[in-house]
Amino acid sequence: MARTGIATVCLSGTLEDRLDAAAAAGFDTVEIFEADLIASPRSPEQIRDHIAGLGLTISLYQPFRDAEGAPPQRFAATLRRLRAKLELMDRLGAGTLLICSSVAPDTIVDNDLAADQLRELAELAAGHGIRIAYEALAWGRHISTWEHSWDLVRRADHPALGLCLDSFHVLSRTDRFAGIADLPGDRIFFVQLADAPRLDMDVLQWSRHHRLFPLQGGLDLAGFTRTVLASGYAGPLSLEVFNDVFRQADPHRTAVDARRSLIALQDAVDTTQPAGSAPAGGAARKAESRLTGIAFAELGVGDDTDTGPQLETLLTALGFTHTGQHRSKPVQLWEQNTARILLNSGVHESAIHAFALESTDPEAAARRAAHLLAAPLPRRRRQSEADLTAIAAPDGTEIFFCRTAPPDDSVPAAETRTKPLGDSAPALETRTAPLGQHGWLDDFLPTGETPAPPTGVTAIDHLSLAQPFDRYDEAALFYRTVLGLIGDEASEFAAPFGLIRTLAIRDPERRVRITLSVPVLRRGDWAPAVRHPQHLTLATDDLPRTASALRSAGVPLLAIPGNYYDDLDARLTLDPPLRTRIRDLGAMYDEDAHGHYLQLFTPVIGGRIFLEIVQRVGGYRGYGFVNDPVRMAAHREQRLHAHSPR
Ligand SMILES: O=C(O)c1ccc(O)c(O)c1
Numbered sequence: 001m002a003r004t005g006i007a008t009v010c011l012s013g014t015l016e017d018r019l020d021a022a023a024a025a026g027f028d029t030v031e032i033f034e035a036d037l038i039a040s041p042r043s044p045e046q047i048r049d050h051i052a053g054l055g056l057t058i059s060l061y062q063p064f065r066d067a068e069g070a071p072p073q074r075f076a077a078t079l080r081r082l083r084a085k086l087e088l089m090d091r092l093g094a095g096t097l098l099i100c101s102s103v104a105p106d107t108i109v110d111n112d113l114a115a116d117q118l119r120e121l122a123e124l125a126a127g128h129g130i131r132i133a134y135e136a137l138a139w140g141r142h143i144s145t146w147e148h149s150w151d152l153v154r155r156a157d158h159p160a161l162g163l164c165l166d167s168f169h170v171l172s173r174t175d176r177f178a179g180i181a182d183l184p185g186d187r188i189f190f191v192q193l194a195d196a197p198r199l200d201m202d203v204l205q206w207s208r209h210h211r212l213f214p215l216q217g218g219l220d221l222a223g224f225t226r227t228v229l230a231s232g233y234a235g236p237l238s239l240e241v242f243n244d245v246f247r248q249a250d251p252h253r254t255a256v257d258a259r260r261s262l263i264a265l266q267d268a269v270d271t272t273q274p275a276g277s278a279p280a281g282g283a284a285r286k287a288e289s290r291l292t293g294i295a296f297a298e299l300g301v302g303d304d305t306d307t308g309p310q311l312e313t314l315l316t317a318l319g320f321t322h323t324g325q326h327r328s329k330p331v332q333l334w335e336q337n338t339a340r341i342l343l344n345s346g347v348h349e350s351a352i353h354a355f356a357l358e359s360t361d362p363e364a365a366a367r368r369a370a371h372l373l374a375a376p377l378p379r380r381r382r383q384s385e386a387d388l389t390a391i392a393a394p395d396g397t398e399i400f401f402c403r404t405a406p407p408d409d410s411v412p413a414a415e416t417r418t419k420p421l422g423d424s425a426p427a428l429e430t431r432t433a434p435l436g437q438h439g440w441l442d443d444f445l446p447t448g449e450t451p452a453p454p455t456g457v458t459a460i461d462h463l464s465l466a467q468p469f470d471r472y473d474e475a476a477l478f479y480r481t482v483l484g485l486i487g488d489e490a491s492e493f494a495a496p497f498g499l500i501r502t503l504a505i506r507d508p509e510r511r512v513r514i515t516l517s518v519p520v521l522r523r524g525d526w527a528p529a530v531r532h533p534q535h536l537t538l539a540t541d542d543l544p545r546t547a548s549a550l551r552s553a554g555v556p557l558l559a560i561p562g563n564y565y566d567d568l569d570a571r572l573t574l575d576p577p578l579r580t581r582i583r584d585l586g587a588m589y590d591e592d593a594h595g596h597y598l599q600l601f602t603p604v605i606g607g608r609i610f611l612e613i614v615q616r617v618g619g620y621r622g623y624g625f626v627n628d629p630v631r632m633a634a635h636r637e638q639r640l641h642a643h644s645p646r
């Protein structure tokens with residue numbers, strides 16, 4: 001495994017904050033960004049000792065700008081500047097200096113001159129035992145491609161001069177990087193890794209504001225890294241990410257996120273063949289265990305005394321039965337078919353506090369999570385309680401791995417417990433003794449409550465987890481790599497209080513589906529204190545029946561504006577009966593190449609949570625993202641009405 005490095009510029013805080021975070025996350029080495037050193041009150045010797053004390057090394061000092069192609073007078077000043085930086089590097093104990101290609105307007109376009117000057121600079125560095133790694137900036141005045149930088153390094157032909165390859169500069173310009181594998185690996189002095197979303201914009205702005213850690217963006221980091229390693233390069237793989245959000249986020253979290261990305265990248269490099277096709281996390285590791293469904297979602301009930309009764313009324317109206325009471329915690333189990341919801345009144349905030357995933361091998365799933373630096377949650381096992389392995393998601397949501405099914409991998413747990421649907425079939429009679437022998441369900445004492453008449457709800461369709469604005473990329477990488485899920489549909493839309501970005505992730509068989517959503521910017525002072533709500537989406541096989549059960553129980557549904565239906569009619573030519581049904585139900589609608597989707601929403605309950613009830617008809621694969629802006633505005637209306645005097 002290559003040594004792992006991170007540039008101080010990736011992190012936030014003082015130089016010490018950044019170094020401490022890098023060490024705590026387990027990096028081997030750091031790149032010192034010049035501005036971070038200059039701003040530090042510590043002497044270079046103190047910094048050197050601090051870094052050594054943390055068990056880190058300095059693998060690079062950077063950047064040294066506008067060196068090659070300088071007119072004679074400026075080159076004299078460049079030599080003077082270099083001497084000063086080499087003396088600084090001696091004091092710091094840094095052995096490699098990055099020179100990035102010139103951007104100065106007076107740069108002379110002359111390859112021979114540039115090579116001569118680089119040789120002279122390398123000779124000066126060699127006198128200090130220091131090496132120069134030359135990097136082509138994608139926006140360099142004269143030199144802007146890896147081929148061109150290699151051409152100069154070869155012409156200069158000095159043992160203290162080699163290449164710095166930065167994945168962003170290479171991949172932002174070209175897909176043709178295969179030739180890197182044929183370079184002599186010992187002439188590549190340094191490799192920097194950064195991913196980025198595919199954006200059609202000025203490359204300098206793209207680089208300085210939007211870089212991401214590997215596998216968080218759209219560039220082929222696995223292919224690039226594999227190619228670089230094929231050259232025989234044996235130095236560190238070092239992250240250099242300029243990102244507006246990371247620059248102001250907790251450096252400890254960012255450093256863990258960063259190292260997770262490198263671990264996942266190495267797995268992807270190790271286990272995939274063709275460039276560009278690497279699933280995050282590595283295929284081999286994924287094969288160890290599979291996720292086969294959502295076992296339960298646990299809702300925090302919060303401190304507000306209304307929320308618990310409101311949720312209970314809603315679940316009852318939806319046809320759920322309060323089937324169990326936890327042996328030692330204030331947690332209720334509610335069930336209908338394979339949908340299981342826990343209501344936890346010991347949790348202060350009403351939100352999706354936890355969820356459990358069915359795994360073919362929970363221990364292997366937990367090992368994979370630990371390998372990818374997921375924070376384990378302390379086990380709170382009491383006698384006779386199931387020993388669930390649990391980890392914390394970036395926002396603190398608890399994720400359990402469990403195995404409700406008997407040890408037969410081929411059968412999803414849910415199906416083994418489900419009786420064929422029928423009006424008279426009590427939903428819960430299917431719980432049989434063998435399941436209870438090793439399942440978490442045994443932690444619940446049966447209430448003996450009479451099962452409610454079913455309403456068509458069959459399962460949890462997906463979980464929609466609102467993320468803090470500065471955790472989006474971290475959360476997306478976490479859910480994909482730690483859980484071994486794949487990225488599905490992504491979307492961005494203007495909501496009443498700002499831009500919202502959403503991403504769906506799922507397992508290959510669509511048995512575990514999660515959507516993440518996040519405000520693109522931190523909310524300003526004007527936007528109300530309303531928190532971006534989370535929701536739980538239930539699948540029904542008969543939406544009209546579920547809707548009428550709710551109506552007859554007097555449970556209100558979210559009111560959808562008439563304008564929405566007028567627009568739907570304008571955009572789509574729906575069969576008249578379907579068109580009428582959608583309006584009558586007060587549902588929202590979407591369709592794709594496979595089928596269509598009907599959605600109903602409850603109002604927000606307890607400040608932060610609502611339920612969605614959906615019917616997928618004909619194999620619709622999406623999540624109805626297109627309807628989110630209208631739905632969010634409708635929720636805002638509903639809250640205003642709830643709070644204004646009648
Ligand atoms: O944005 C820059 O100027 C810059 C500086 C040094 C680097 O290594 C780099 O990739 C970019």
Ligand SMILES: [Mg+2]
Nearest residue numbers: 135166192240
């Ligand atoms: Mg770079």
